[in-house]
Amino acid sequence: xxxxxxxxxxxxxxxxxxxxxxxxxxxxxxxxxxxxxxxxxxxxxxxxxxxxxxxxxxxxxxxxxxxxxxxxxxxxxxxxxxxxxxxxxxxxxxxxxxxxxxxxxxxxxxxxxxxxxxxxxxxxxxxxxxxxxxxxxxxxxxxxxxxxxxxxxxxxxxxxxxxxxxxxxxxxxxxxxxxxxxxxxxxxxxxxxxxxxxxxxxxxxxxxxxxxxxxxxxxxxxxxxxxxxxxxxxxxxxxxxxxxxxxxxxxxxxxxxxxxxxxxxxxxxxxxxxxxxxxxxxxxxxxxxxxxxxxxxxxxxxxxxxxxxxxxxxxxxxxxxxxxxxxxxxxxxxxxxxxxxxxxxxxxxxxxxxxxxxxxxxxxxxxxxxxxxxxxxxxxxxxxxxxxxxxxxxxxxxxxxxxxxxxxxxxxxxxxxxxxxxxxxxxxxxxxxxxxxxxxxxxxxxxxxxxxxxxxxxxxxxxxxxxxxxxxxxxxxxxxxxxxxxxxxxxxxxxxxxxxxxxxxxxxxxxxxxxxxxxxxxxxxxxxxxxxxxxxxxxxxxxxxxxxxxxxxxxxxxxxxxxxxxxxxxxxxxxxxxxxxxxxxxxxxxxx
Ligand code: F6R
Numbered sequence: 153x154x155x156x157x158x159x160x161x162x163x164x165x166x167x168x169x170x171x172x173x174x175x176x177x178x179x180x181x182x183x184x185x186x187x188x189x190x191x192x193x194x195x196x197x198x199x200x201x202x203x204x205x206x207x208x209x210x211x212x213x214x215x216x217x218x219x220x221x222x223x224x225x226x227x228x229x230x231x232x233x234x235x236x237x238x239x240x241x242x243x244x245x246x247x248x249x250x251x252x253x254x255x256x257x258x259x260x261x262x263x264x265x266x267x268x269x270x271x272x273x274x275x276x277x278x279x280x281x282x283x284x285x286x287x288x289x290x291x292x293x294x295x296x297x298x299x300x301x302x303x304x305x306x307x308x309x310x311x312x313x314x315x316x317x318x319x320x321x322x323x324x325x326x327x328x329x330x331x332x333x334x335x336x337x338x339x340x341x342x343x344x345x346x347x348x349x350x351x352x353x354x355x356x357x358x359x360x361x362x363x364x365x366x367x368x369x370x371x372x373x374x375x376x377x378x379x380x381x382x383x384x385x386x387x388x389x390x391x392x393x394x395x396x397x398x399x400x401x402x403x404x405x406x407x408x409x410x411x412x413x414x415x416x417x418x419x420x421x422x423x424x425x426x427x428x429x430x431x432x433x434x435x436x437x438x439x440x441x442x443x444x445x446x447x448x449x450x451x452x453x454x455x456x457x458x459x460x461x462x463x464x465x466x467x468x469x470x471x472x473x474x475x476x477x478x479x480x481x482x483x484x485x486x487x488x489x490x491x492x493x494x495x496x497x498x499x500x501x502x503x504x505x506x507x508x509x510x511x512x513x514x515x516x517x518x519x520x521x522x523x524x525x526x527x528x529x530x531x532x533x534x535x536x537x538x539x540x541x542x543x544x545x546x547x548x549x550x551x552x553x554x555x556x557x558x559x560x561x562x563x564x565x566x567x568x569x570x571x572x573x574x575x576x577x578x579x580x581x582x583x584x585x586x587x588x589x590x591x592x593x594x595x596x597x598x599x600x601x602x603x604x605x606x607x608x609x610x611x612x613x614x615x616x617x618x619x620x621x622x623x624x625x626x627x628x629x630x631x632x633x634x635x636x637x638x639x640x641x642x643x644x645x646x647x648x649x650x651x652x653x654x655x656x657x658x659x660x661x662x663x664x665x666x667x668x669x670x671x672x673x674x675x676x677x678x679x680x681x682x683x684x685x686x687x688x689x690x691x692x693x694x695x696x697x698x699x700x701x702x703x704x705x706x707x708x709x710x711x712x713x714x715x716x717x718x719x720x721x722x723x724x725x726x727x728x729x730x731x732x733x734x735x736x737x738x739x740x741x742x743x744x
Contacts, residue, residue: 154237154251154742155179156331157348158220158312160322160367161339166214168341169221172348173203175396178404178545179345180738181223182231187238187247187314188216194247194316198236217369218319220312220342222249225738228257229274238314239278241285242269246315248284250277251344251742252308252329260304280311294318298325298364299379308502308742312342325364329742330500330528333357333372335386340367345740346526347543350393355386358526389525395543403731405546405629409717412584415555416577416710418540419562424574429566435535436566438517439464442491447473449495450503450741452549455621456556457495459614459709463564466706476503477744483510494520497544497552498740499527506744508532521559523552537563546732547739548628550717553621557710576704583701583711591718593698597684598722601632601655608649608656609636609716610672612665618709619659622716629734630723639665639672652680657719660687661700661708686715 155176159165169186184206185198197210203223222237229235237249254260257276260283265271269282280301287297294315302309302325310331313323324331324342334341334353343349349356357372359365363382365374374382401407423430439445445464447457454475461473472484476494480503492511494504499522508529511518520533523541530536541555558577565573587594601607607626609619619636626634637646639658650656656676660669670693673683685696688708692699703711724731 154225154344155181155223155348156220156249156251156310156312156342156344157222158249158322158342159339159352160218160320160369161341162217162369163338164215164217165219166216168352169219170203170207171351172343173206173221173223175347176223176343176345177203178547178732179223179225179740180547180733181225183224183226183233183236184222185224185236185238185249186210186219186221188214188219189314189316189319190214190216192317192319194238194240194244194314196238196240196247198233198238200231200233200236218314218322220247220249220314220322227253228276235273235275237277239273239275239281241281243285244316245288246281246284246313248277248281248311248313250280251310252327253744254279254305254309255307256305280305280309284313294321294323295364295366295375296379298323299375299377302327302362302364303377310344320368321366323364323366324359326359327361328505328528331359333359333367335372339369340372342367346389346391347396350389350391354388356389356526357384357386358531387526391543396545403546403721405548405550405721405731408544408546408551409714409721410588411542411551412554412588412714413581415539415541415551416558416581418542419555419558420574420577422538422540423562429562431537431563431566432535435519435537436563438491438519438535439563440567442489443470444487444490445469445471445493446479446490447471447493447495448476448479448504448507450476450501452553452621452624453495453497453556455617455624456553456560457493458617458620459557460493460495460560462614462617463560463706467564467567476501476507480506480510483507488515491517491519494518494529494533495556496520496527496529497523497539497549497556499524499529500740500742501529502742502744504529521556523555547734547737548625548720553713554710561707576707580703580707580710583703584714586701587711587714587718594715594718595722597697598719598726602630602723602726604632604655606633606635606649606654608646608654609634609659610639610642610656610669611636611659612639612669613662614705614708615659615661615665615712618713618716619657621709621713622657622719625716625720626723628737629720629729629731630727631729631735632723639669642672642675647675647679650676650679650681654681655684656681657684657686659712660685660691661703661712662705663691666691686712
């Protein structure tokens, strides 16, 4: 989604902003913009082209020690130059970039229009620029104008603000949209993500919600909504710039699929000391004592939750799983004794953040499983489990899903006190390596299905969870319509979709359901469907499309999912699509 980069420095910042915007490109965007303060004037340039074009087309002699940049993912108003950020206030006093959604912008816009403010864009953001100017004209104080402005805003915002008459300060405000300060000897910087800051800053400051402030080259001032000056502390990050390199891979998605083993190993390295598992004892106690557990997640993370719930049910726990955005509006089972497990690669998914507010209200415990240290969901949790999967750059989640599954397996092993889990995980790794080494057949399947208008995935139990994930992957990166069904549901409707040559991919890795799945296959073949069976060795039959070395039933999602990941990748490759940045999608979904 949208990205923010800004800086005030003893060195010129144009290059820092452009490079910073490039480092958040992977999150998905449809337009970009840049503003630099030059001689008490904000020079602004916006484009619907890529960041490279932004740099090429913006007057090359323009540079400054103070500036902001933005990549926009349209929410209010179509992608266009007029709607791209930065937005400027009526008399050009303020120029701002914004991530988030101002929910009450319509009312505010009407009020401002009545006072003579003319709007040039269809965005919610422009309201903020004009409000800042309006308040400044009353107070003649920039920080106070920011405070009075954000008091009127309902919704989410990360704001980087230039007051064009002040070359010595970069201003900011934040509520429920990520924004970080990066501190270095040569200056202070802002970004919506660590990545733009990694090369430049070594110390970071989290900006709490409903806070605002200013940065000069050497100082950071932070205030709460009542105008009180707030103490802050610096922290460091273990994220590395190298994660942004493709290392000879043509796409991040392929690189990340093939980092599956690394995802499993990094978790083991971080949570196993050779003798015992190292998850926080309080976390394990919370889970052991829990009478009721609710898993919440979105997209791929929701699919990991589905399997996670099965693990906990096997521990005789009462477990439910909900798509976060659904639970946020229908918060069933809301007893104080329920423990919530929030699954989120980014830790910033707005749908989950909305759930947190409800969970906090009812006083239940939150466990966040995330790949992003310092993220909002990590900060809001009573217990955090980090995935240590490294930055996932491709929009379609692959290695993070494997890390999510591994984390769930390890947590369960600690609850059961089961140390032979590592042998079982080693078996899974062997199977993953097999797929990485030998997936010519998957490429062949991709070639065969690339022009299909629909593809269906079928499985039961664990295999259904992974069928859902494989189906999501395929639609995300190849734009082919795809759905996943439990085998048992086929006859209750979906079989009507089966006609000659419709591709149906069937997963079989579970003894208890393999016979039923074989019957499903007969039913599909009888109607002319084109079956591709992905089975584990001991359950395989002659004619199966792809046979995976044996893996425990409960670990099959960690392995068989790679079939679906490769399949999606190769279909997108053969269709010549933008694999790492599929259309309309964003890496971190920070608006509801
Ligand atoms: C799928 C994908 C999305 C995310 C979903 C949740 O490949 O990436 O479906 O899984 O947007 O994101 P997180 O895990 O960051 O909460």
